[in-house]
Amino acid sequence: DSGVTQTPKHLITATGQRVTLRCSPRSGDLSVYWYQQSLDQGLQFLIQYYNGEERAKGNILERFSAQQFPDLHSELNLSSLELGDSALYFCASSVGTRIYNEQFFGPGTRLTVL
Amino acid sequence: QQQVKQSPQSLIVQKGGIPIINCAYENTAFDYFPWYQQFPGKGPALLIAIRPDVSEKKEGRFTISFNKSAKQFSLHIMDSQPGDSATYFCAASKDAGGTSYGKLTFGQGTILTVHP
Numbered sequence: 024d025s026g027v028t029q030t031p032k033h034l035i036t037a038t039g040q041r042v043t044l045r046c047s048p049r050s051g052d053l054s055v056y057w058y059q060q061s062l063d064q065g066l067q068f069l070i071q072y073y074n075g076e077e078r079a080k081g082n083i084l085e086r087f088s089a090q091q092f093p094d095l096h097s098e099l100n101l102s103s104l105e106l107g108d109s110a111l112y113f114c115a116s117s118v119g120t121r122i123y124n125e126q127f128f129g130p131g132t133r134l135t136v137l
Numbered sequence: 138q139q140q141v142k143q144s145p146q147s148l149i150v151q152k153g154g155i156p157i158i159n160c161a162y163e164n165t166a167f168d169y170f171p172w173y174q175q176f177p178g179k180g181p182a183l184l185i186a187i188r189p190d191v192s193e194k195k196e197g198r199f200t201i202s203f204n205k206s207a208k209q210f211s212l213h214i215m216d217s218q219p220g221d222s223a224t225y226f227c228a229a230s231k232d233a234g235g236t237s238y239g240k241l242t243f244g245q246g247t248i249l250t251v252h253p
Binding site: 025027054056058065066067068071079081113115117119120121123124125126127128129130131 | 169173178180182183188239240241242243245246
């Protein structure tokens with residue numbers, strides 16, 4: 024158990040809908056990262072927050088947004104969902120922002136868009 | 138643009154064998170190279186990592202070999218066990234102006250199967 028929690032575990036929804044994925048980092052970790060894992064694209068970095076502020080953006084679609092709240096939990100919002108958004112979404116946390124700060128991954132949320 | 142290329146896609150070895158997974162990167166600014174292990178239904182977990190100022194790092198049965206001039210690094214698993222069967226990802230990250238944001242660029246993954 025990495026100490027990172029993600030809810031829900033599974034999510035099934037329809038095209039055009041909006042969903043929210045939630046992540047609670049390990050106690051004491053200030054950085055939260057979101058990654059998308061799909062069969063064709065592999066593991067892709069989406070976005071990073073540190074202590075409530077956005078720090079880095081990767082290949083995140085404009086339909087996707089995220090935020091980190093004062094209690095450090097984070098939410099990833101996916102809107103106008105398309106079939107291609109079906110994937111595993113992982114949240115990871117680390118104590119800081121340095122590259123050698125180990126990132127601890129949560130168990131993921133499996134999103135299925137029908 | 139795939140900046141970290143990983144091979145092979147899948148690998149089958151017998152117990153006790155030494156599977157080797159290779160990765161090549163393009164961006165010379167990368168200066169941190171971790172390997173992650175992922176079991177079905179779980180998130181990736183850090184296995185071992187190396188920085189480019191060393192050519193080899195060993196932790197238990199896992200060894201990273203690093204060739205900076207060739208921009209390649211590899212994972213060797215000594216005395217492999219059935220419990221090592223998992224998907225392995227190499228990754229790379231770069232410091233950005235002294236304050237890194239830690240984002241990882243992953244390889245495509247290697248599915249390792251170790252037969253008893």
